[in-house]
Amino acid sequence: MIKDSKDLIPYLDTLLNGLLTALNDPISDIRSMAAKATGVLAKKLGMDHVEPLLDRLYAVLDNKESTSVERAGSAQGLAETYG
Numbered sequence: 001m002i003k004d005s006k007d008l009i010p011y012l013d014t015l016l017n018g019l020l021t022a023l024n025d026p027i028s029d030i031r032s033m034a035a036k037a038t039g040v041l042a043k044k045l046g047m048d049h050v051e052p053l054l055d056r057l058y059a060v061l062d063n064k065e066s067t068s069v070e071r072a073g074s075a076q077g078l079a080e081t082y083g
Helices: 005-023 028-045 047-062 068-082
Strands: none
Touching: 005 028, 005 047, 005 068, 028 047, 028 068, 047 068
């Protein structure tokens, strides 16, 4: 549908917020798909564009008050991005 992935850049903040929400979903399939989408965005747009999301994912992993669902989603997102 999108010919040039750079067309997403103006909408990136909204998109990354949605991915973060999906990565924290209690349903594992939703977390998995959001993680894959995070990886695809990182590959297509470059790591600089998804850096704010990655910082938030690392913050969730560092936060001792994060739930196991939040940690799992953050770990999946990072794994797909760097994997």
